[in-house]
Amino acid sequence: MVKVNNINVFMGKKHIIKNVSFQVKPGEIVGIIGPNGAGKTTIMKTILGLLKFTGKVSVADRNVTEDNHRALSKVGALIENPAIYPFLTGLQNLELYTEDKNSMKTVVKQLKMQNYIKSRAKNYSLGMKQKLGIAMALLNNPNFVILDEPMNGLDIESTILVRKLIKHYAEQGTSFLISSHILSELQKIMTRIVIINEGNLIINKNIDDFKNINHSRYKLLTNNQKESQKLLQEKGMLESQSNKYLLVNEKNIFSIQNLLYKNKIQLLELAPQQIDFEQLVVRSLNKKAEEDEI
Ligand SMILES: Nc1ncnc2c1ncn2[C@@H]1O[C@H](COP(=O)(O)OP(=O)(O)OP(=O)(O)O)[C@@H](O)[C@H]1O
Numbered sequence: 503m504v505k506v507n508n509i510n511v512f513m514g515k516k517h518i519i520k521n522v523s524f525q526v527k528p529g530e531i532v533g534i535i536g537p538n539g540a541g542k543t544t545i546m547k548t549i550l551g552l553l554k555f556t557g558k559v560s561v562a563d564r565n566v567t568e569d570n571h572r573a574l575s576k577v578g579a580l581i582e583n584p585a586i587y588p589f590l591t592g593l594q595n596l597e598l599y600t601e602d603k604n605s606m607k608t609v610v611k612q613l614k615m616q617n618y619i620k621s622r623a624k625n626y627s628l629g630m631k632q633k634l635g636i637a638m639a640l641l642n643n644p645n646f647v648i649l650d651e652p653m654n655g656l657d658i659e660s661t662i663l664v665r666k667l668i669k670h671y672a673e674q675g676t677s678f679l680i681s682s683h684i685l686s687e688l689q690k691i692m693t694r695i696v697i698i699n700e701g702n703l704i705i706n707k708n709i710d711d712f713k714n715i716n717h718s719r720y721k722l723l724t725n726n727q728k729e730s731q732k733l734l735q736e737k738g739m740l741e742s743q744s745n746k747y748l749l750v751n752e753k754n755i756f757s758i759q760n761l762l763y764k765n766k767i768q769l770l771e772l773a774p775q776q777i778d779f780e781q782l783v784v785r786s787l788n789k790k791a792e793e794d795e796i
Contacts, residue, residue: 503528503677504549504646509557511544511701518544519555520701526646526694531668531678533692533709535685535783540698542681543581546648549679550579561646578644580652584635588624592634595623601642609637612667614660628655636664640671647671649680653687665691685783697786705786720755721747723771730767737761749775 504526511519519541526532534542548555551566551574559566564573586595592615600606610619613633618626623634632655639647649668653661668678668691682688688695695712697705705712719741724730731748734740739758741749750758755772762769 503530503562504679505558505560506545506549507558507560509545509548509555509559511541511548511553511555518701519548521557522698522701522703523557524696524703524706526677526679528645528677529672529675530694531672531680531692532694532696533688534679534681534696534698535688536698537787541701542698543650544701545698546579546581546650546679546681549648550574550577550581576642576645577648578639578641578646579648579650580635580639581648581650584631584638586623586626586631586634588622590623591621592619592623592626592630592637595634596637596641599638599641605643606641609640612640612670613637614663629657629660632656633660633664636667640667644676646677646679649678651682652680653682661687697783699787718752719775720750720752720772721775722750722758722769723747724762725768725770729765730762733761733765733767734758747771747775 506525507523509519509522510517522541522545524532534545536542544553547553549559549561549566551559551568551571554568561573561577566573587598590598593610596606596610597603610616613636615630615633615637618630623631626634632652636649636652639649652664656664665687668680672678672693680688680692693709695705695707695709696703721744722730723746727748731740731743734748734750737757739750739754741751743749752774759769759772
């Protein structure tokens with residue numbers, strides 16, 4: 503559906519996006535994650551042909567360039583603040599962009615905006631404006647939707663609603679590229695994760711593969727941690743340690759049990775290390791920084 507191939511973006515002399523490549527397949531929900539200033543919005547704008555770039559971007563096999571946006575006819579987007587005319591009603595704003603009034607009404611209903619859609623947008627709250635922006639991105643049955651921080655300003659009920667709606671559209675084949683700082687929100691919907699740091703793509707994985715990559719660590723507790731640590735270090739089997747546990751690799755757990763047994767050390771606990779999604783992302787970012795230093 504969407505192919506981003508080796509793109510580079512410069513702003514002045516600053517190299518903002520560095521050889522980034524990834525794809526979004528039909529029905530995929532790709533979460534784009536990274537620290538502030540990493541380049542997430544820049545990548546989104548590049549795909550929309552809003553910036554000068556080198557490399558190749560294509561949507562449904564048609565190239566997007568800064569001067570040619572024809573490939574984007576079935577692409578919806580919400581980038582930064584939605585472009586809303588304040589003195590028009592929400593509905594009038596939508597009517598400016600819609601090709602089909604029935605599908606527009608469906609989107610309004612899906613986002614539960616009926617109560618205020620006929621009042622002027624200048625009186626909308628932040629969350630109401632955000633929902634109008636999302637509605638604009640979903641107009642005209644898009645086959646690809648870009649959402650930059652879509653949950654900004656939304657209350658819990660709206661967040662759940664938008665999440666369900668994104669899933670619903672994806673099930674019908676619409677692809678999504680979504681950035682967010684609320685990792686737990688993206689975690690619930692994304693099917694692929696792309697991590698960007700300082701303009702580089704450092705992870706591009708199916709979400710299940712991503713969750714599994716760091717599950718190979720086990721935490722170990724024995725009745726003699728000091729001696730265990732020494733033995734494991736000698737054998738090169740100690741990955742790291744926390745206050746309470748020694749951390750080891752799954753591939754060594756049988757050898758470790760033998761080693762402890764031979765040395766008459768009692769095993770108290772040996773279990774997979776549970777880490778949450780946020781820690782996985784932070785660890786991926788740190789790992790890349792460590793590799794760069796070597
Ligand atoms: N118009 C511009 N001129 C110069 N530099 C820019 C411009 N727009 C963005 N940048 C720089 O490009 C880099 C990437 O910015 P971008 O907005 O893409 O990051 P982001 O990952 O979306 O960040 P955030 O999470 O804070 O929104 C930053 O270093 C930023 O300072």
